[in-house]
Amino acid sequence: MPTPRLHSRVKSLARLTALAMLMMSVGPQAAFAAGGANHDAFFWLGEINKASTVINTDEGLLDRSQAPRVAGGIATVLANGDKPGGQRPSTVITFEPLMIQAAGQEVTLIHAGRSSQDMLATVRAAMLRDEVLSLADQLNKTSATIVKLARQHAETIVPNYTNGVAAQPNSYGHYLLGINAGLERDAQRLREAYQRIDRSPMGTTVLNGTGWPLNRTRMASYLGFSALVDNAYDASQISAVDLPVEVGAIVTSIALHTGSFIEDVMTQYAQPRPWILLQEGGGNTYVSSAMPQKRNPGLLNSTREKASTAITLAMGPVIRAHNLPPGMSDAKDAVTNGQMVQSAITTLKGLDRIMTALVIDRPRALDELDSDWTASQELADELMRKYKLPFRVGHHFASNLVDYAKAHDIKPSAFPYAEAKRIYAEAVRDYGGGEFPMSEAEFRAALDPVAIVKRRVTVGGPQPAEMERMLKASEGQLAQQDAWIRARRAAIDGSLGRLDRDFEKLLK
Secondary structure, rough: OOOOHHHHHHHHHHHHHHHHHHHHHHHHHHHHHHOOOOOHHHHHHHHHHHHHHHHHHHHHOHHHHHHHHHHHHHHHHHHOOOOOOOOOOOHHHHHHHHHHHHHHHHHHHHOOOOHHHHHHHHHHHHHHHHHHHHHHHHHHHHHHHHHHHHHHHOOOOOEEEOOEEEEEEEEEEHHHHHHHHHHHHHHHHHHHHHHHHOEEEEOOOOOOOOOOOHHHHHHHOOOOEEEEOOOOHHHHHHHHEEEHHHHHHHHHHHHHHHHHHHHHHHHHHHHOOOOOOOOOOOOOOOOOOOOOOOEHHHHHHHHHHHHHHHHHHHHHHHHHHOOOOOOOOOOHHHHHHHHHHHHHHHHHHHHHHHHHHEEOHHHHHHHHHHOOOOHHHHHHHHHHHHHHOHHHHEEEEEEEEHHHHOOOOOHHOOHHHHHHHHHHHOOHHHHOOOOOOOOOHHHHHHOOOHHHHHHHHOOOOOOHHHHHHHHHHHHHHHHHHHHHHHHHHHHHHHHHHHHHHHHHHOOH
């Protein structure tokens, strides 16, 4: 039976830790809402110890008379760890001595059926889960900026490029929605990966379970996991390694999408008259130290560097896990894997800044289109669509027309209609001959980049009706993603809050 002195000590600990528990229920939760900054390994080891105490007491694995002292010791360690400069150990073998110091050897009774293997696998899964939600949140914010910009530029007509060469006119909003489509797939991948990460390894012990009748389902519920890792060997030996690799692949995809867009803008800086640039100043650009005329795109350079760093870090889990037997710890490090995810978040923040800093010169973009014959395919299309001329014959005519125009430095808007008729007659001579069937108005319309974009009729094109449909779809996807993130965070917050309340009952 506990002595009166012990009862007094337990009550004092309860009073002292009640305030600490209140602080914990507010502090870490608020940090999680902002991105999980305080949900480190120490925090999650504390949650596991709290849950083990509550569950084992209720399940009869820990004598109820011992629960207050055990709970008081855990609460003391957690309260001390939250103090400035307090100890926040990140491993089981460094956390446990602090509990013994606070509550005696009896505190290790909660270690029934546990191992560093399943405890740390659970810590890493919980931390990676937090990081993935933070990444999904930033991805959604950056995507929202892109979609907003796409709506603003739905009718801004610019050149698009293939193989690094000006190809066709397009709506810049349509182009941005294409960029966003890639990021939406990244968001899908994050949601799918989250389902696999959001499984609790606790209760699997080292690799084959335990003789103790642990309530794994209740443990998962307290820690905010939606499911269990089913196979005990998989829990800490297999999935703990391949999950960071999977997240690394998503980080790579995000960085590649970012870098591809940046390089598309960067090519404009090599032109004397670009149609798209960054707004000068504000950290977006900087003046060369030697050449007064230069405005270097510092934001593009720094964000591309961040994307390259993200790709480098994303290769880490693969390289660290390569050619190792199952279960080795090389690829499991939560801090290193967290830095990998944070690098993607930093990259997306840079991309968001770039999007808000873009300045598009619409007249200059149209002038660019008028100087490089990006509308020439429309001639072949119109001749086939309206006059049944085989496409390859029409393509031959358009190609000859472009050759003549470039040789004589003639822009599409100024090309002589009479010369078009002559070139057509020569191009179709081997196909039976004939006069140019297009009127001059048709000819001019076929070479008008604005009209070309508006005349598109296929699903997914840049024409106004399709742009509006795709914009609404993208905005809807962003809203769904935001709701998904909020729901996941609310579920974790609710589970941890319930654990706090049940744990606090043991302190009374």
